[in-house]
Every structure is written in structure tokens, then in C-alpha cells.
Ligand SMILES: Nc1nc2c(ncn2[C@@H]2O[C@H](COP(=O)(O)OP(=O)(O)O)[C@@H](O)[C@H]2O)c(=O)[nH]1
């Protein structure tokens with residue numbers, strides 16, 4: 001199954017680019033995006049920290065002084081990076097796929113140990129499907145952060161299918177469970193189509209509480225788009241801390257994309273206002289907006305996000321085309337509360353779940369899908385640039401249930 005990113009790029013390219021000599025443009029774009037993933041460098045050390053932050057580019061400072069509170073007539077110059085679209089290399093074939101799959105499986109190893117290995121232990125030596133088996137399954141699923149409600153729903157459905165298909169072999173029940181989990185993920189993924197704008201940039205507004213991985217995800221996402229030949233603009237609308245602005249600048253420089261940033265404390269809406277003024281005449285394909293996530297002023301934060309959203313919509317009718325909530329998978333059930341909270345304030349259209357490499361509770365992916373009915377676009381499986389994956393339910397379940405010899 002193609003992930004959201006590929007689907008979107010496919011549409012975009014189909015609409016915008018002249019047909020190449022061979023191959024359907026949509027397919028080519030999808031292939032290019034796929035190759036982006038395939039061409040991702042092999043992981044460095046498992047525990048390698050992200051590249052040390054470089055000092056922000058000098059040009060970045062210049063416009064910070066020239067900042068006033070209201071929207072300006074002359075938008076600031078971009079502070080960093082070059083906007084030229086790098087010529088794309090299109091390597092033959094997809095031989096790297098197994099490596100990518102293996103890496104995903106590796107990164108999910110904590111969840112696999114906590115969920116799948118424990119499921120296996122429950123099934124081990126069982127001859128029949130009985131109530132005791134279901135009780136034990138319940139415990140395993142709940143502790144892997146599937147949540148009580150999702151767990152009960154999964155097991156009810158499993159019981160129904162066992163009865164319907166007259167299953168008696170516990171191994172068959174394990175397959176049934178796997179299928180049900182996959183169905184939950186696919187159910188939400190299926191209607192996840194988004195409409196690409198006919199003209200103007202595709203605007204992504206990124207939200208989430210502090211520390212969940214918004215800025216990192218934006219950096220990785222920018223890289224993904226850039227690899228696929230898209231012209232990307234980053235917008236530093238988290239003006240709460242200077243460090244947050246600098247962090248985004250570092251990413252812009254590392255990836256080689258433009259950024260619009262102002263000084264700490266600037267009104268986030270006016271940063272966005274100016275950034276969109278800057279973006280429109282310059283043919284950006286994608287604009288990604290970073291926002292603040294401090295929770296201690298919840299009401300203010302939500303009001304601020306609503307205001308930013310209004311500003312975007314006024315500047316570019318129909319935008320933001322994606323309002324993406326970033327959730328830290330290691331926070332477990334808390335992530336679900338966050339999704340509800342943000343969704344009430346601004347309608348969330350997609351999720352990115354980060355830090356799946358660091359948690360044994362990856363069951364949250366299934367839980368959040370079922371509870372929130374918001375499609376998961378991406379998953380973060382590490383701190384490196386290439387550690388953001390399109391979320392593909394089948395691949396995810398396969399990686400989770402992968403045994404040693406897989407991949
Ligand atoms: N292991 C791991 N760490 C991540 C991932 N995504 C982000 N992080 C780390 O989480 C921390 C907070 O990220 P940041 O982007 O600053 O969060 P923000 O406050 O939401 O912008 C940083 O140390 C990131 O490197 C991920 O997928 N896996």
C-alpha cells in the first residue's frame with residue numbers, strides 16, 4: 001500500500017508536471033518518493049545521537065531585528081538554505097526494500113518484545129481456544145497500550161470470528177488477531193485522501209505539546225519532500241523560545257530548504273502571515289509551519305493555534321491542507337488525550353507518532369487509530385533525518401509480527 005506522502009506527491013505531480021516520455025507521471029512521482037525511502041542511508045549506530053546542532057546561519061539573524069509586531073508589507077527574506085531543486089537521482093529497482101523493512105522491524109523491537117513475543121508465549125503449548133486463553137490475551141494487549149476499550153473490542157471480534165469460522169487451533173486465533181489489528185489501522189487509513197491545491201503551496205500546520213518531536217518531524221519531512229524534488233519552505237511560528245527558532249533553522253540548513261523566521265516573542269500569526277506572503281510568488285510546493293506547544297497556558301495555546309489557522313485560511317483559501325498533530329508514542333494513553341484536546345480546538349487531519357523506537361508500548365498506534373479516527377500519516381522511528389516513515393498499516397503489522405528470519 002502506498003503511504004500518504006506518495007499518494008499526495010503522485011497527485012501533485014500528475015496535476016503540475018508535464019508528462020514525461022515514459023511512465024505515468026503519478027507513478028513516477030510515487031516511485032521517486034519510494035526511492036527516497038529506499039535510498040535512505042543505512043542506520044548508523046543504533047544509539048547514535050542526532051547530528052550536533054550547527055550554529056544558525058548568519059543570514060538568519062539579519063531579519064530578526066527588522067521585525068515589528070503587525071504583519072509587514074515586505075516579507076522577510078529567507079534566512080537559510082537554497083531553494084534550488086536538486087536534480088533527482090532515480091536509481092534502478094527497489095532492492096533496498098528488505099533493508100528498510102528490517103530496520104523498521106528492528107526499531108519496533110521493544111514493542112515486538114512486549115506485544116508479539118508475549119502473545120507467542122501465551123499461545124505456546126496451547127491446544128485449545130478457551131476462556132483462559134482469552135483472559136491472558138487481554139492482559140498482554142492492555143499492557144502493550146492497546147487500551148482497555150480497544151482490547152475488549154479486538155477480543156470480542158476475535159471471539160466472533162472463532163465461532164463463525166469454527167476455529168479450534170490457537171495458531172489460527174493468532175492470525176485472526178493480527179488481521180483484526182490490521183483492519184483497525186486500515187479502516188482509518190482508507191478515507192485519508194487529501195485534496196492537493198490546484199495552485200499555490202500545500203500547507204502543513206504542525207501541532208503538538210512540547211517535546212513530542214514537532215521540529216524534528218518537520219526537519220525529516222522537509223528532507224522527504226526535498227528528496228522528491230519539491231520546493232519546501234519552513235516557517236518558525238514557535239516563537240516562544242529562541243532555541244526553538246534556532247533548532248528549525250539548523251534543520252533548514254541541514255536539509256537545504258528555505259526558512260522564514262523572526263525574533264523570539266514575535267506574534268506567531270504574523271510570522272505565518274509574512275511567510276505566506278513570501279511563499280506565494282516564489283512557487284513553493286510545500287510550506288510547513290512549526291508551532292509552539294507549551295501546555296501550561298492551554299487556553300492561550302489553543303486560541304493562538306486557532307488564530308494561526310485563520311490567518312492561513314485567509315491568505316490561502318482551503319489551507320492548511322493538513323493540520324498535523326505530533327504525538328509522542330512513549331506517552332501512551334496521554335497521547336490520546338492530547339489528540340482529543342487539540343482536535344477540539346483545531347480540526348486535526350493527520351497524526352505523526354514519534355519515538356516508536358523508544359517504546360515497548362507501540363500498541364498505542366492501534367489504540368489511537370481506533371479511539372481518535374484520525375489517520376496516521378507518519379511514524380518516527382529514530383532521531384536521524386531518514387527516520388520518518390510513511391505509515392503503512394500492512395507494513396507496520398508485518399514488522400511488528402516479524403520473526404528473526406524476516407526481512
Ligand atoms: N528516538 C526518537 N527521538 C525522537 C523522535 N522524534 C523526535 N525525537 C527527539 O525528541 C526530542 C524533542 O524533539 P523536538 O523536535 O525538539 O520536539 P518539539 O518540542 O515538539 O519540537 C529531540 O531530542 C528529538 O531528537 C523519534 O522518532 N525517535
Ligand SMILES: [Mg+2]
Pocket residue numbers: 214215216238244290
Ligand atoms: Mg519544537
